[in-house]
Amino acid sequence: MMTKDKRNAPAEELISIQVVNAIDCAFPTGSIMGKWFRGLKEKKFYATRCPSCGRTMTPPRGCCALCVVRSEEFVEVGPKGTVENYDIAYYASPDPLTGKVRSTPYAAVFVRMDGSDRDIFTHAIRDEDIPRLKRGVRVRPVWNEVRTGSIEDMLYFEIDA
Amino acid sequence: MTKKKNRNVGIIGIGMTEISSHKENQNQPEMINEAVRAAIADAGITLSDIDCVVHGNMELFEMIHQPDLWHMIGTGALGKPGFRITTGGTTGMTLVAAADNLVASGMYDVVMAIGFNKLQEAGSTTGGITNMADPLWYRHLQTGALTSTSANLSIEEFGEARARKAAMKHRIMMDKHASLNERAHRRFGLEYDQMEDLMKNSPPLIGELRLIHMCSQSDGACVMILASEKKAKKICKKPVWIRDHIAVHREETASNAYFPILSETSQRVAARKLFTRNGIDNPVEYFDVFEMYDPSAWWGIEWLRDFFLLEGDEAIKMVEEGDWDLDGKVPVNPSGGVTASNPISATAMLKPAEVALQMRGDAGRHQLKREVRHGLASGFGGVMWTELMILEKDLNW
Numbered sequence: 001m002m003t004k005d006k007r008n009a010p011a012e013e014l015i016s017i018q019v020v021n022a023i024d025c026a027f028p029t030g031s032i033m034g035k036w037f038r039g040l041k042e043k044k045f046y047a048t049r050c051p052s053c054g055r056t057m058t059p060p061r062g063c064c065a066l067c068v069v070r071s072e073e074f075v076e077v078g079p080k081g082t083v084e085n086y087d088i089a090y091y092a093s094p095d096p097l098t099g100k101v102r103s104t105p106y107a108a109v110f111v112r113m114d115g116s117d118r119d120i121f122t123h124a125i126r127d128e129d130i131p132r133l134k135r136g137v138r139v140r141p142v143w144n145e146v147r148t149g150s151i152e153d154m155l156y157f158e159i160d161a
Numbered sequence: 162m163t164k165k166k167n168r169n170v171g172i173i174g175i176g177m178t179e180i181s182s183h184k185e186n187q188n189q190p191e192m193i194n195e196a197v198r199a200a201i202a203d204a205g206i207t208l209s210d211i212d213c214v215v216h217g218n219m220e221l222f223e224m225i226h227q228p229d230l231w232h233m234i235g236t237g238a239l240g241k242p243g244f245r246i247t248t249g250g251t252t253g254m255t256l257v258a259a260a261d262n263l264v265a266s267g268m269y270d271v272v273m274a275i276g277f278n279k280l281q282e283a284g285s286t287t288g289g290i291t292n293m294a295d296p297l298w299y300r301h302l303q304t305g306a307l308t309s310t311s312a313n314l315s316i317e318e319f320g321e322a323r324a325r326k327a328a329m330k331h332r333i334m335m336d337k338h339a340s341l342n343e344r345a346h347r348r349f350g351l352e353y354d355q356m357e358d359l360m361k362n363s364p365p366l367i368g369e370l371r372l373i374h375m376c377s378q379s380d381g382a383c384v385m386i387l388a389s390e391k392k393a394k395k396i397c398k399k400p401v402w403i404r405d406h407i408a409v410h411r412e413e414t415a416s417n418a419y420f421p422i423l424s425e426t427s428q429r430v431a432a433r434k435l436f437t438r439n440g441i442d443n444p445v446e447y448f449d450v451f452e453m454y455d456p457s458a459w460w461g462i463e464w465l466r467d468f469f470l471l472e473g474d475e476a477i478k479m480v481e482e483g484d485w486d487l488d489g490k491v492p493v494n495p496s497g498g499v500t501a502s503n504p505i506s507a508t509a510m511l512k513p514a515e516v517a518l519q520m521r522g523d524a525g526r527h528q529l530k531r532e533v534r535h536g537l538a539s540g541f542g543g544v545m546w547t548e549l550m551i552l553e554k555d556l557n558w
Contacts, residue, residue, distance in 0.1 A: 014185050027296045037297075059298060065413040066423075084420040085310040091366040093287040093304045108302045110310065110420045118422040122302055122415075135317065151298040 020099075032062040035074060040153040043143050045078040045113060045121070058113050058121040080160055081111040083137045084120060088130055105130060109157055111139060124156040132159055166265045169556060171393030171400030172517045173271075174204025174386030180346040180502040180511075183281050184380040189228065190235030193277050193382045197236055200273065200384035206396060211386070212269040214238035217246040217256045218506040221289045223282045236275055249293065250306075250454070250542030251408070252276055253383065253509030254550060260387045261403045270389045276510040277382035286378045286505070293543050294415055303415060306543065307375065309368025310419040312459040316369065319477060324462075325369070327480045329356045332374055332458035332500060334486060339497025341527035346379045346502040374458040374500070381504030383511050390556070401517040404551040404558055407435045411545035418545040427547040428467035428539070435549050436470070439558070444469045448491055449533040450519050452512035454541040455498050465493065468539060468549070487529060495519060495527045509540030513550055520554040 029037055032048065036059045039046040047056040048071040050064035056075055057064065064071045088107040094100065109125045112118070125133060126142065139157035147153035176199030178184075184192055201208060214236055216229040225231075229238070229245045244263075248255040253276040260272040280286050287305030294303035315324040333353055339345035351359070363373035393400040409431040412418050425433075432444070441447050453468065455461035465485065466476035479485055485493035496515040499508055516536035518524045534555065540548035 016185060025296065029297060033297060059414075061413060085313055086368070087304070087307075087309050087419075088368045089304050089307070089366075090364075091287075091304070091307065093291065093307070094285055110416055120414075120416040120420045120422065122299060122419075124302060135313065151301065 030062070032060050032072070036060050037149040037153075040151070041147045041149045043079070043141075043147075044076055046074045047077045047113070047116060047119070049073045049075050054117070056116045056119055058116050058119045075115065077113040077115040078141065079114075080138060080140045081113040081116070081121070081157075083109045083133065083135060083139055084112050085110040085135060086125070086133050088133065107133060109133070109139060111157065123151075123154060126156050126158040129159045167267055168265055169390035170261045170264045170387050170403050171390060171397065172385055172403065172513070172552075173388045173393050173397040173400050174200040174206070174384075175514045175517060176200030176203055176384040177344060177507070177511065177514060178381045179344050180379045180381035180504055180507075182346060182377070182379060184279065185281075189223065189225075189277070189279055190232045192235075192279060192380065193232055193275060193384075194235035196277070196382040196384040197273070197275065200386050204386045204396060206271070206386070208237040211237070211241065211271050211273045213263060213272045214241055214243040214275065215246055215256050215259050215263070215272065216243060216275045217248075217252045218276065218278050219247060219249060219252060219289070221283075221292050222278050222280050222286060222505065242269070247506075248542060249546065250456070250505060251509055251540040251546050251548045252506035252542070254406075254512065254538070254540030254548040255408070255509075257385055257387070257403070257510055257513055257550070258406045258408065258548065260385070261406065264387050264389050270392050272387050274385045274387065274510065275382065276384075276507040278505040278507060279380045280378045280504065281380050290543065299415055304367060306456055307367045307370060308419055309370045309459075311457075311463050312369035315459065315463060319474060323477070325360055326356065327462050327477045328374060328458040329360055331461045331480055331485075332359075335455070335458070335461075335494055335498045335500050338487065338495050338527060339501035342495070342497050342501070343525060344502070345497040346381075347377050348497070348501065370457060370459060376456045376499045376503040377501065379502055379504040381502070381507050383504075383507040383514055385510060385514055399521045401520045402553045402556050403513075404553045405435060405439055406548065406550040407431050409434070409547045409549075411547075413544075415544050418543075426464075426467050427545050428464045429470065431547040431549040432468050432470055435551065439551060444537070445471075445491055448535050448537045449531060450495065450516055450529060450536045451491055451493050452496060452515045452536070452538045453494055453498065454509055454512060454539050455494065455500060456503075456541060458500060460541075461498070461500075464539075468537070487527070492529055495524065495529055497527075509542075509548065512538035512540065513552060516552045520552065
């Protein structure tokens with residue numbers, strides 16, 4: 001079942017060559033996610049509602065994966081929400097596209113937006129709020145002054161108290 | 162829903178490399194070739210007996226596309242029909258499931274499945290996994306498969322002390338199993354009296370998830386050869402039979418996976434459906450071994466409950482009482498599991514491979530003392546996809 005490579009190559013022939021890849025990408029949003037990003041620019045969160053089961057999807061999807069029907073009716077959710085779970089990162093993993101490494105600790109919060117029955121939206125939480133983070137805590141969004149229609153239009157959530 | 166096989170399928174050959182953190186003495190085709198040669202030798206056949214080759218890995222780790230083409234010199238697939246499969250963490254078991262389907266359908270008599278990853282080559286496995294997140298809104302936050310969300314929920318349900326202890330006990334048990342397995346990557350020689358120390362001093366990665374809880378980043382390849390009943394009986398003295406398997410896909414975003422929006426996890430759905438259609442009422446009684454794809458100790462203790470359709474604290478109690486140990490009610494991961502060895506796209510194939518070796522009595526130092534007749538193996542991948550497979554020693558179900 002197991003064999004060992006018995007060839008003993010001289011060490012100077014065992015070479016590793018290092019390559020750093022830098023790849024320029026552009027991702028079209030499609031019209032449904034386009035509405036979402038335009039909404040962020042106007043400090044609004046748009047979800048879609050499934051005409052069959054009635055659930056809202058945040059960010060919006062053009063089809064409910066549970067019912068397999070088109071869902072193109074938009075509803076506004078939030079702006080506040082409830083933290084259902086969270087991840088506090090102490091280990092700085094590099095951004096796979098840019099190689100940039102975040103400063104730690106930082107945290108992601110899994111938020112059920114007001115008006116959303118079960119779908120979860122994830123964003124960062126303000127670093128200063130990390131010590132008070134727990135399930136059930138209420139949060140509100142903090143917006144970037146310059147908004148261009150990207151996820152960075154929202155800086156992070158902060159605890160709403 | 163019932164599922165009937167057109168014909169029975171047996172595992173007739175198993176080959177694997179040693180699993181390690183670095184394989185600087187081999188390139189990819191050379192590493193794969195080592196496992197291919199071992200599987201063919203194990204089956205006692207030649208390359209010309211193989212009708213079809215299925216090949217798979219997660220490309221984003223090595224950053225090389227169509228590796229099946231340039232691996233030809235290692236796989237021996239030149240001129241043979243073939244498929245390439247890449248389903249994330251589940252790849253290894255999807256390869257076996259596909260090979261099983263290809264043989265059961267009558268399309269091919271003998272199919273070789275090859276799963277591998279050489280995670281050392283791209284350097285950052287977590288960075289690679291993060292690449293699966295939606296680039297428009299989630300990639301800036303995801304940290305690979307590192308998450309504390311499961312731990313948070315276990316702690317809320319069972320209390321901090323009990324949940325932390327159960328996760329660490331599971332982890333040390335896995336290390337004890339791995340220490341007996343000469344092919345396992347990480348073998349620390351941990352003892353149960355180190356629990357308190359590890360809970361405090363292992364470096365924290367994310368929330369309650371510490372370095373010691375998390376799976377390794379490994380290099381390795383696994384190969385399995387499957388054959389129709391007729392061929393299997395002719396070629397092989399101890400074929401192991403693939404009874405049934407199921408794949409269950411989860412929600413459409415990673416956010417929903419980390420806070421399940423459905424009442425059942427994909428692990429539980431897979432187990433419920435698979436056991437129901439096979440008439441297995443009591444999986445704890447039925448199975449003699451379970452090889453689980455447990456990417457972290459926290460997910461391990463959570464999923465044992467789901468895979469065995471247990472309720473409340475039943476699974477954690479079984480952790481506490483040693484029921485998942487090598488001599489327990491259901492031995493879990495005699496191989497040492499994924500926290501010990503994780504060459505990702507070989508990982509989910511190592512699960513049924515280990516079950517089959519246990520059934521044959523060829524597992525080596527970690528061979529179970531009991532007779533292994535009924536085995537279960539699972540695969541896992543983002544976003545919470547589950548593969549679950551039943552293997553049988555005898556063709557009598």
